[in-house]
Amino acid sequence: MKNIIAEKKIAWEELKKLSDGLVPCIVQDFENGDVLMMAYMNKEAYEATLSTKKMTYYSRSRNELWIKGLTSGHFQYLKELDIDCDNDTLLAKVEQVGAACHTGNRSCFYTKISLDD
Numbered sequence: 767m768k769n770i771i772a773e774k775k776i777a778w779e780e781l782k783k784l785s786d787g788l789v790p791c792i793v794q795d796f797e798n799g800d801v802l803m804m805a806y807m808n809k810e811a812y813e814a815t816l817s818t819k820k821m822t823y824y825s826r827s828r829n830e831l832w833i834k835g836l837t838s839g840h841f842q843y844l845k846e847l848d849i850d851c852d853n854d855t856l857l858a859k860v861e862q863v864g865a866a867c868h869t870g871n872r873s874c875f876y877t878k879i880s881l882d883d
Contacts, residue, residue, distance in 0.1 A: 778809045782854035788824060791856040793866065796845040802866035803874040805834075807856065819844045821860060840864035 781789050788806040795802055805823040807815070811831055814822040821834040821842035835841030846859040867874040 776849055776853070778812050780853060781812075781849070781856075782852060784854075786826075788826070789854065789856055791823065791858055793821065793842065793858045793860055795862055796859040797861075800873055801875055802842075802860070802862055802872070812856075815844055815858075816847070821858060834866075835863065838864065838868075840866065842866070 783789055784806075788808055789812070790804060791807050792804050793802045794800065806826060807822075808824040808831075811822045811824045814820075814831070814833075818833075821844060823832055823834065824830075825832050833841075841863045842858070842860040843863070844858060844860055848857040848859070849855070850857070862872075865872055867876070869876075
């Protein structure tokens with residue numbers, strides 16, 4: 767099994783978008799690898815994130831950009847940004863300040879689905 771690590775600039779135009787023009791972004795804690803949340807980016811959010819190193823997303827419910835932490839104080843500082851092999855999903859590794867989830871939980875993934883019959 768090969769594991770080639772490459773680094774290059776990826777322009778927004780090179781990303782494969784969903785039908786609504788957005789790209790999913792999985793967010794992971796840079797230090798411990800915990801998956802914190804999943805959000806979406808449009809071109810403006812992607813470019814703002816790269817230039818400011820503060821995670822910026824596109825809110826589908828509010829139809830606007832949002833900088834994570836601007837109202838809550840729970841910022842996410844970009845440490846590394848990866849793209850999957852199909853160029854259609856981003857993986858942001860961040861320094862998380864406070865909770866990632868709007869519920870106050872560290873991660874949005876705090877509910878386990880029972881696998882019992």
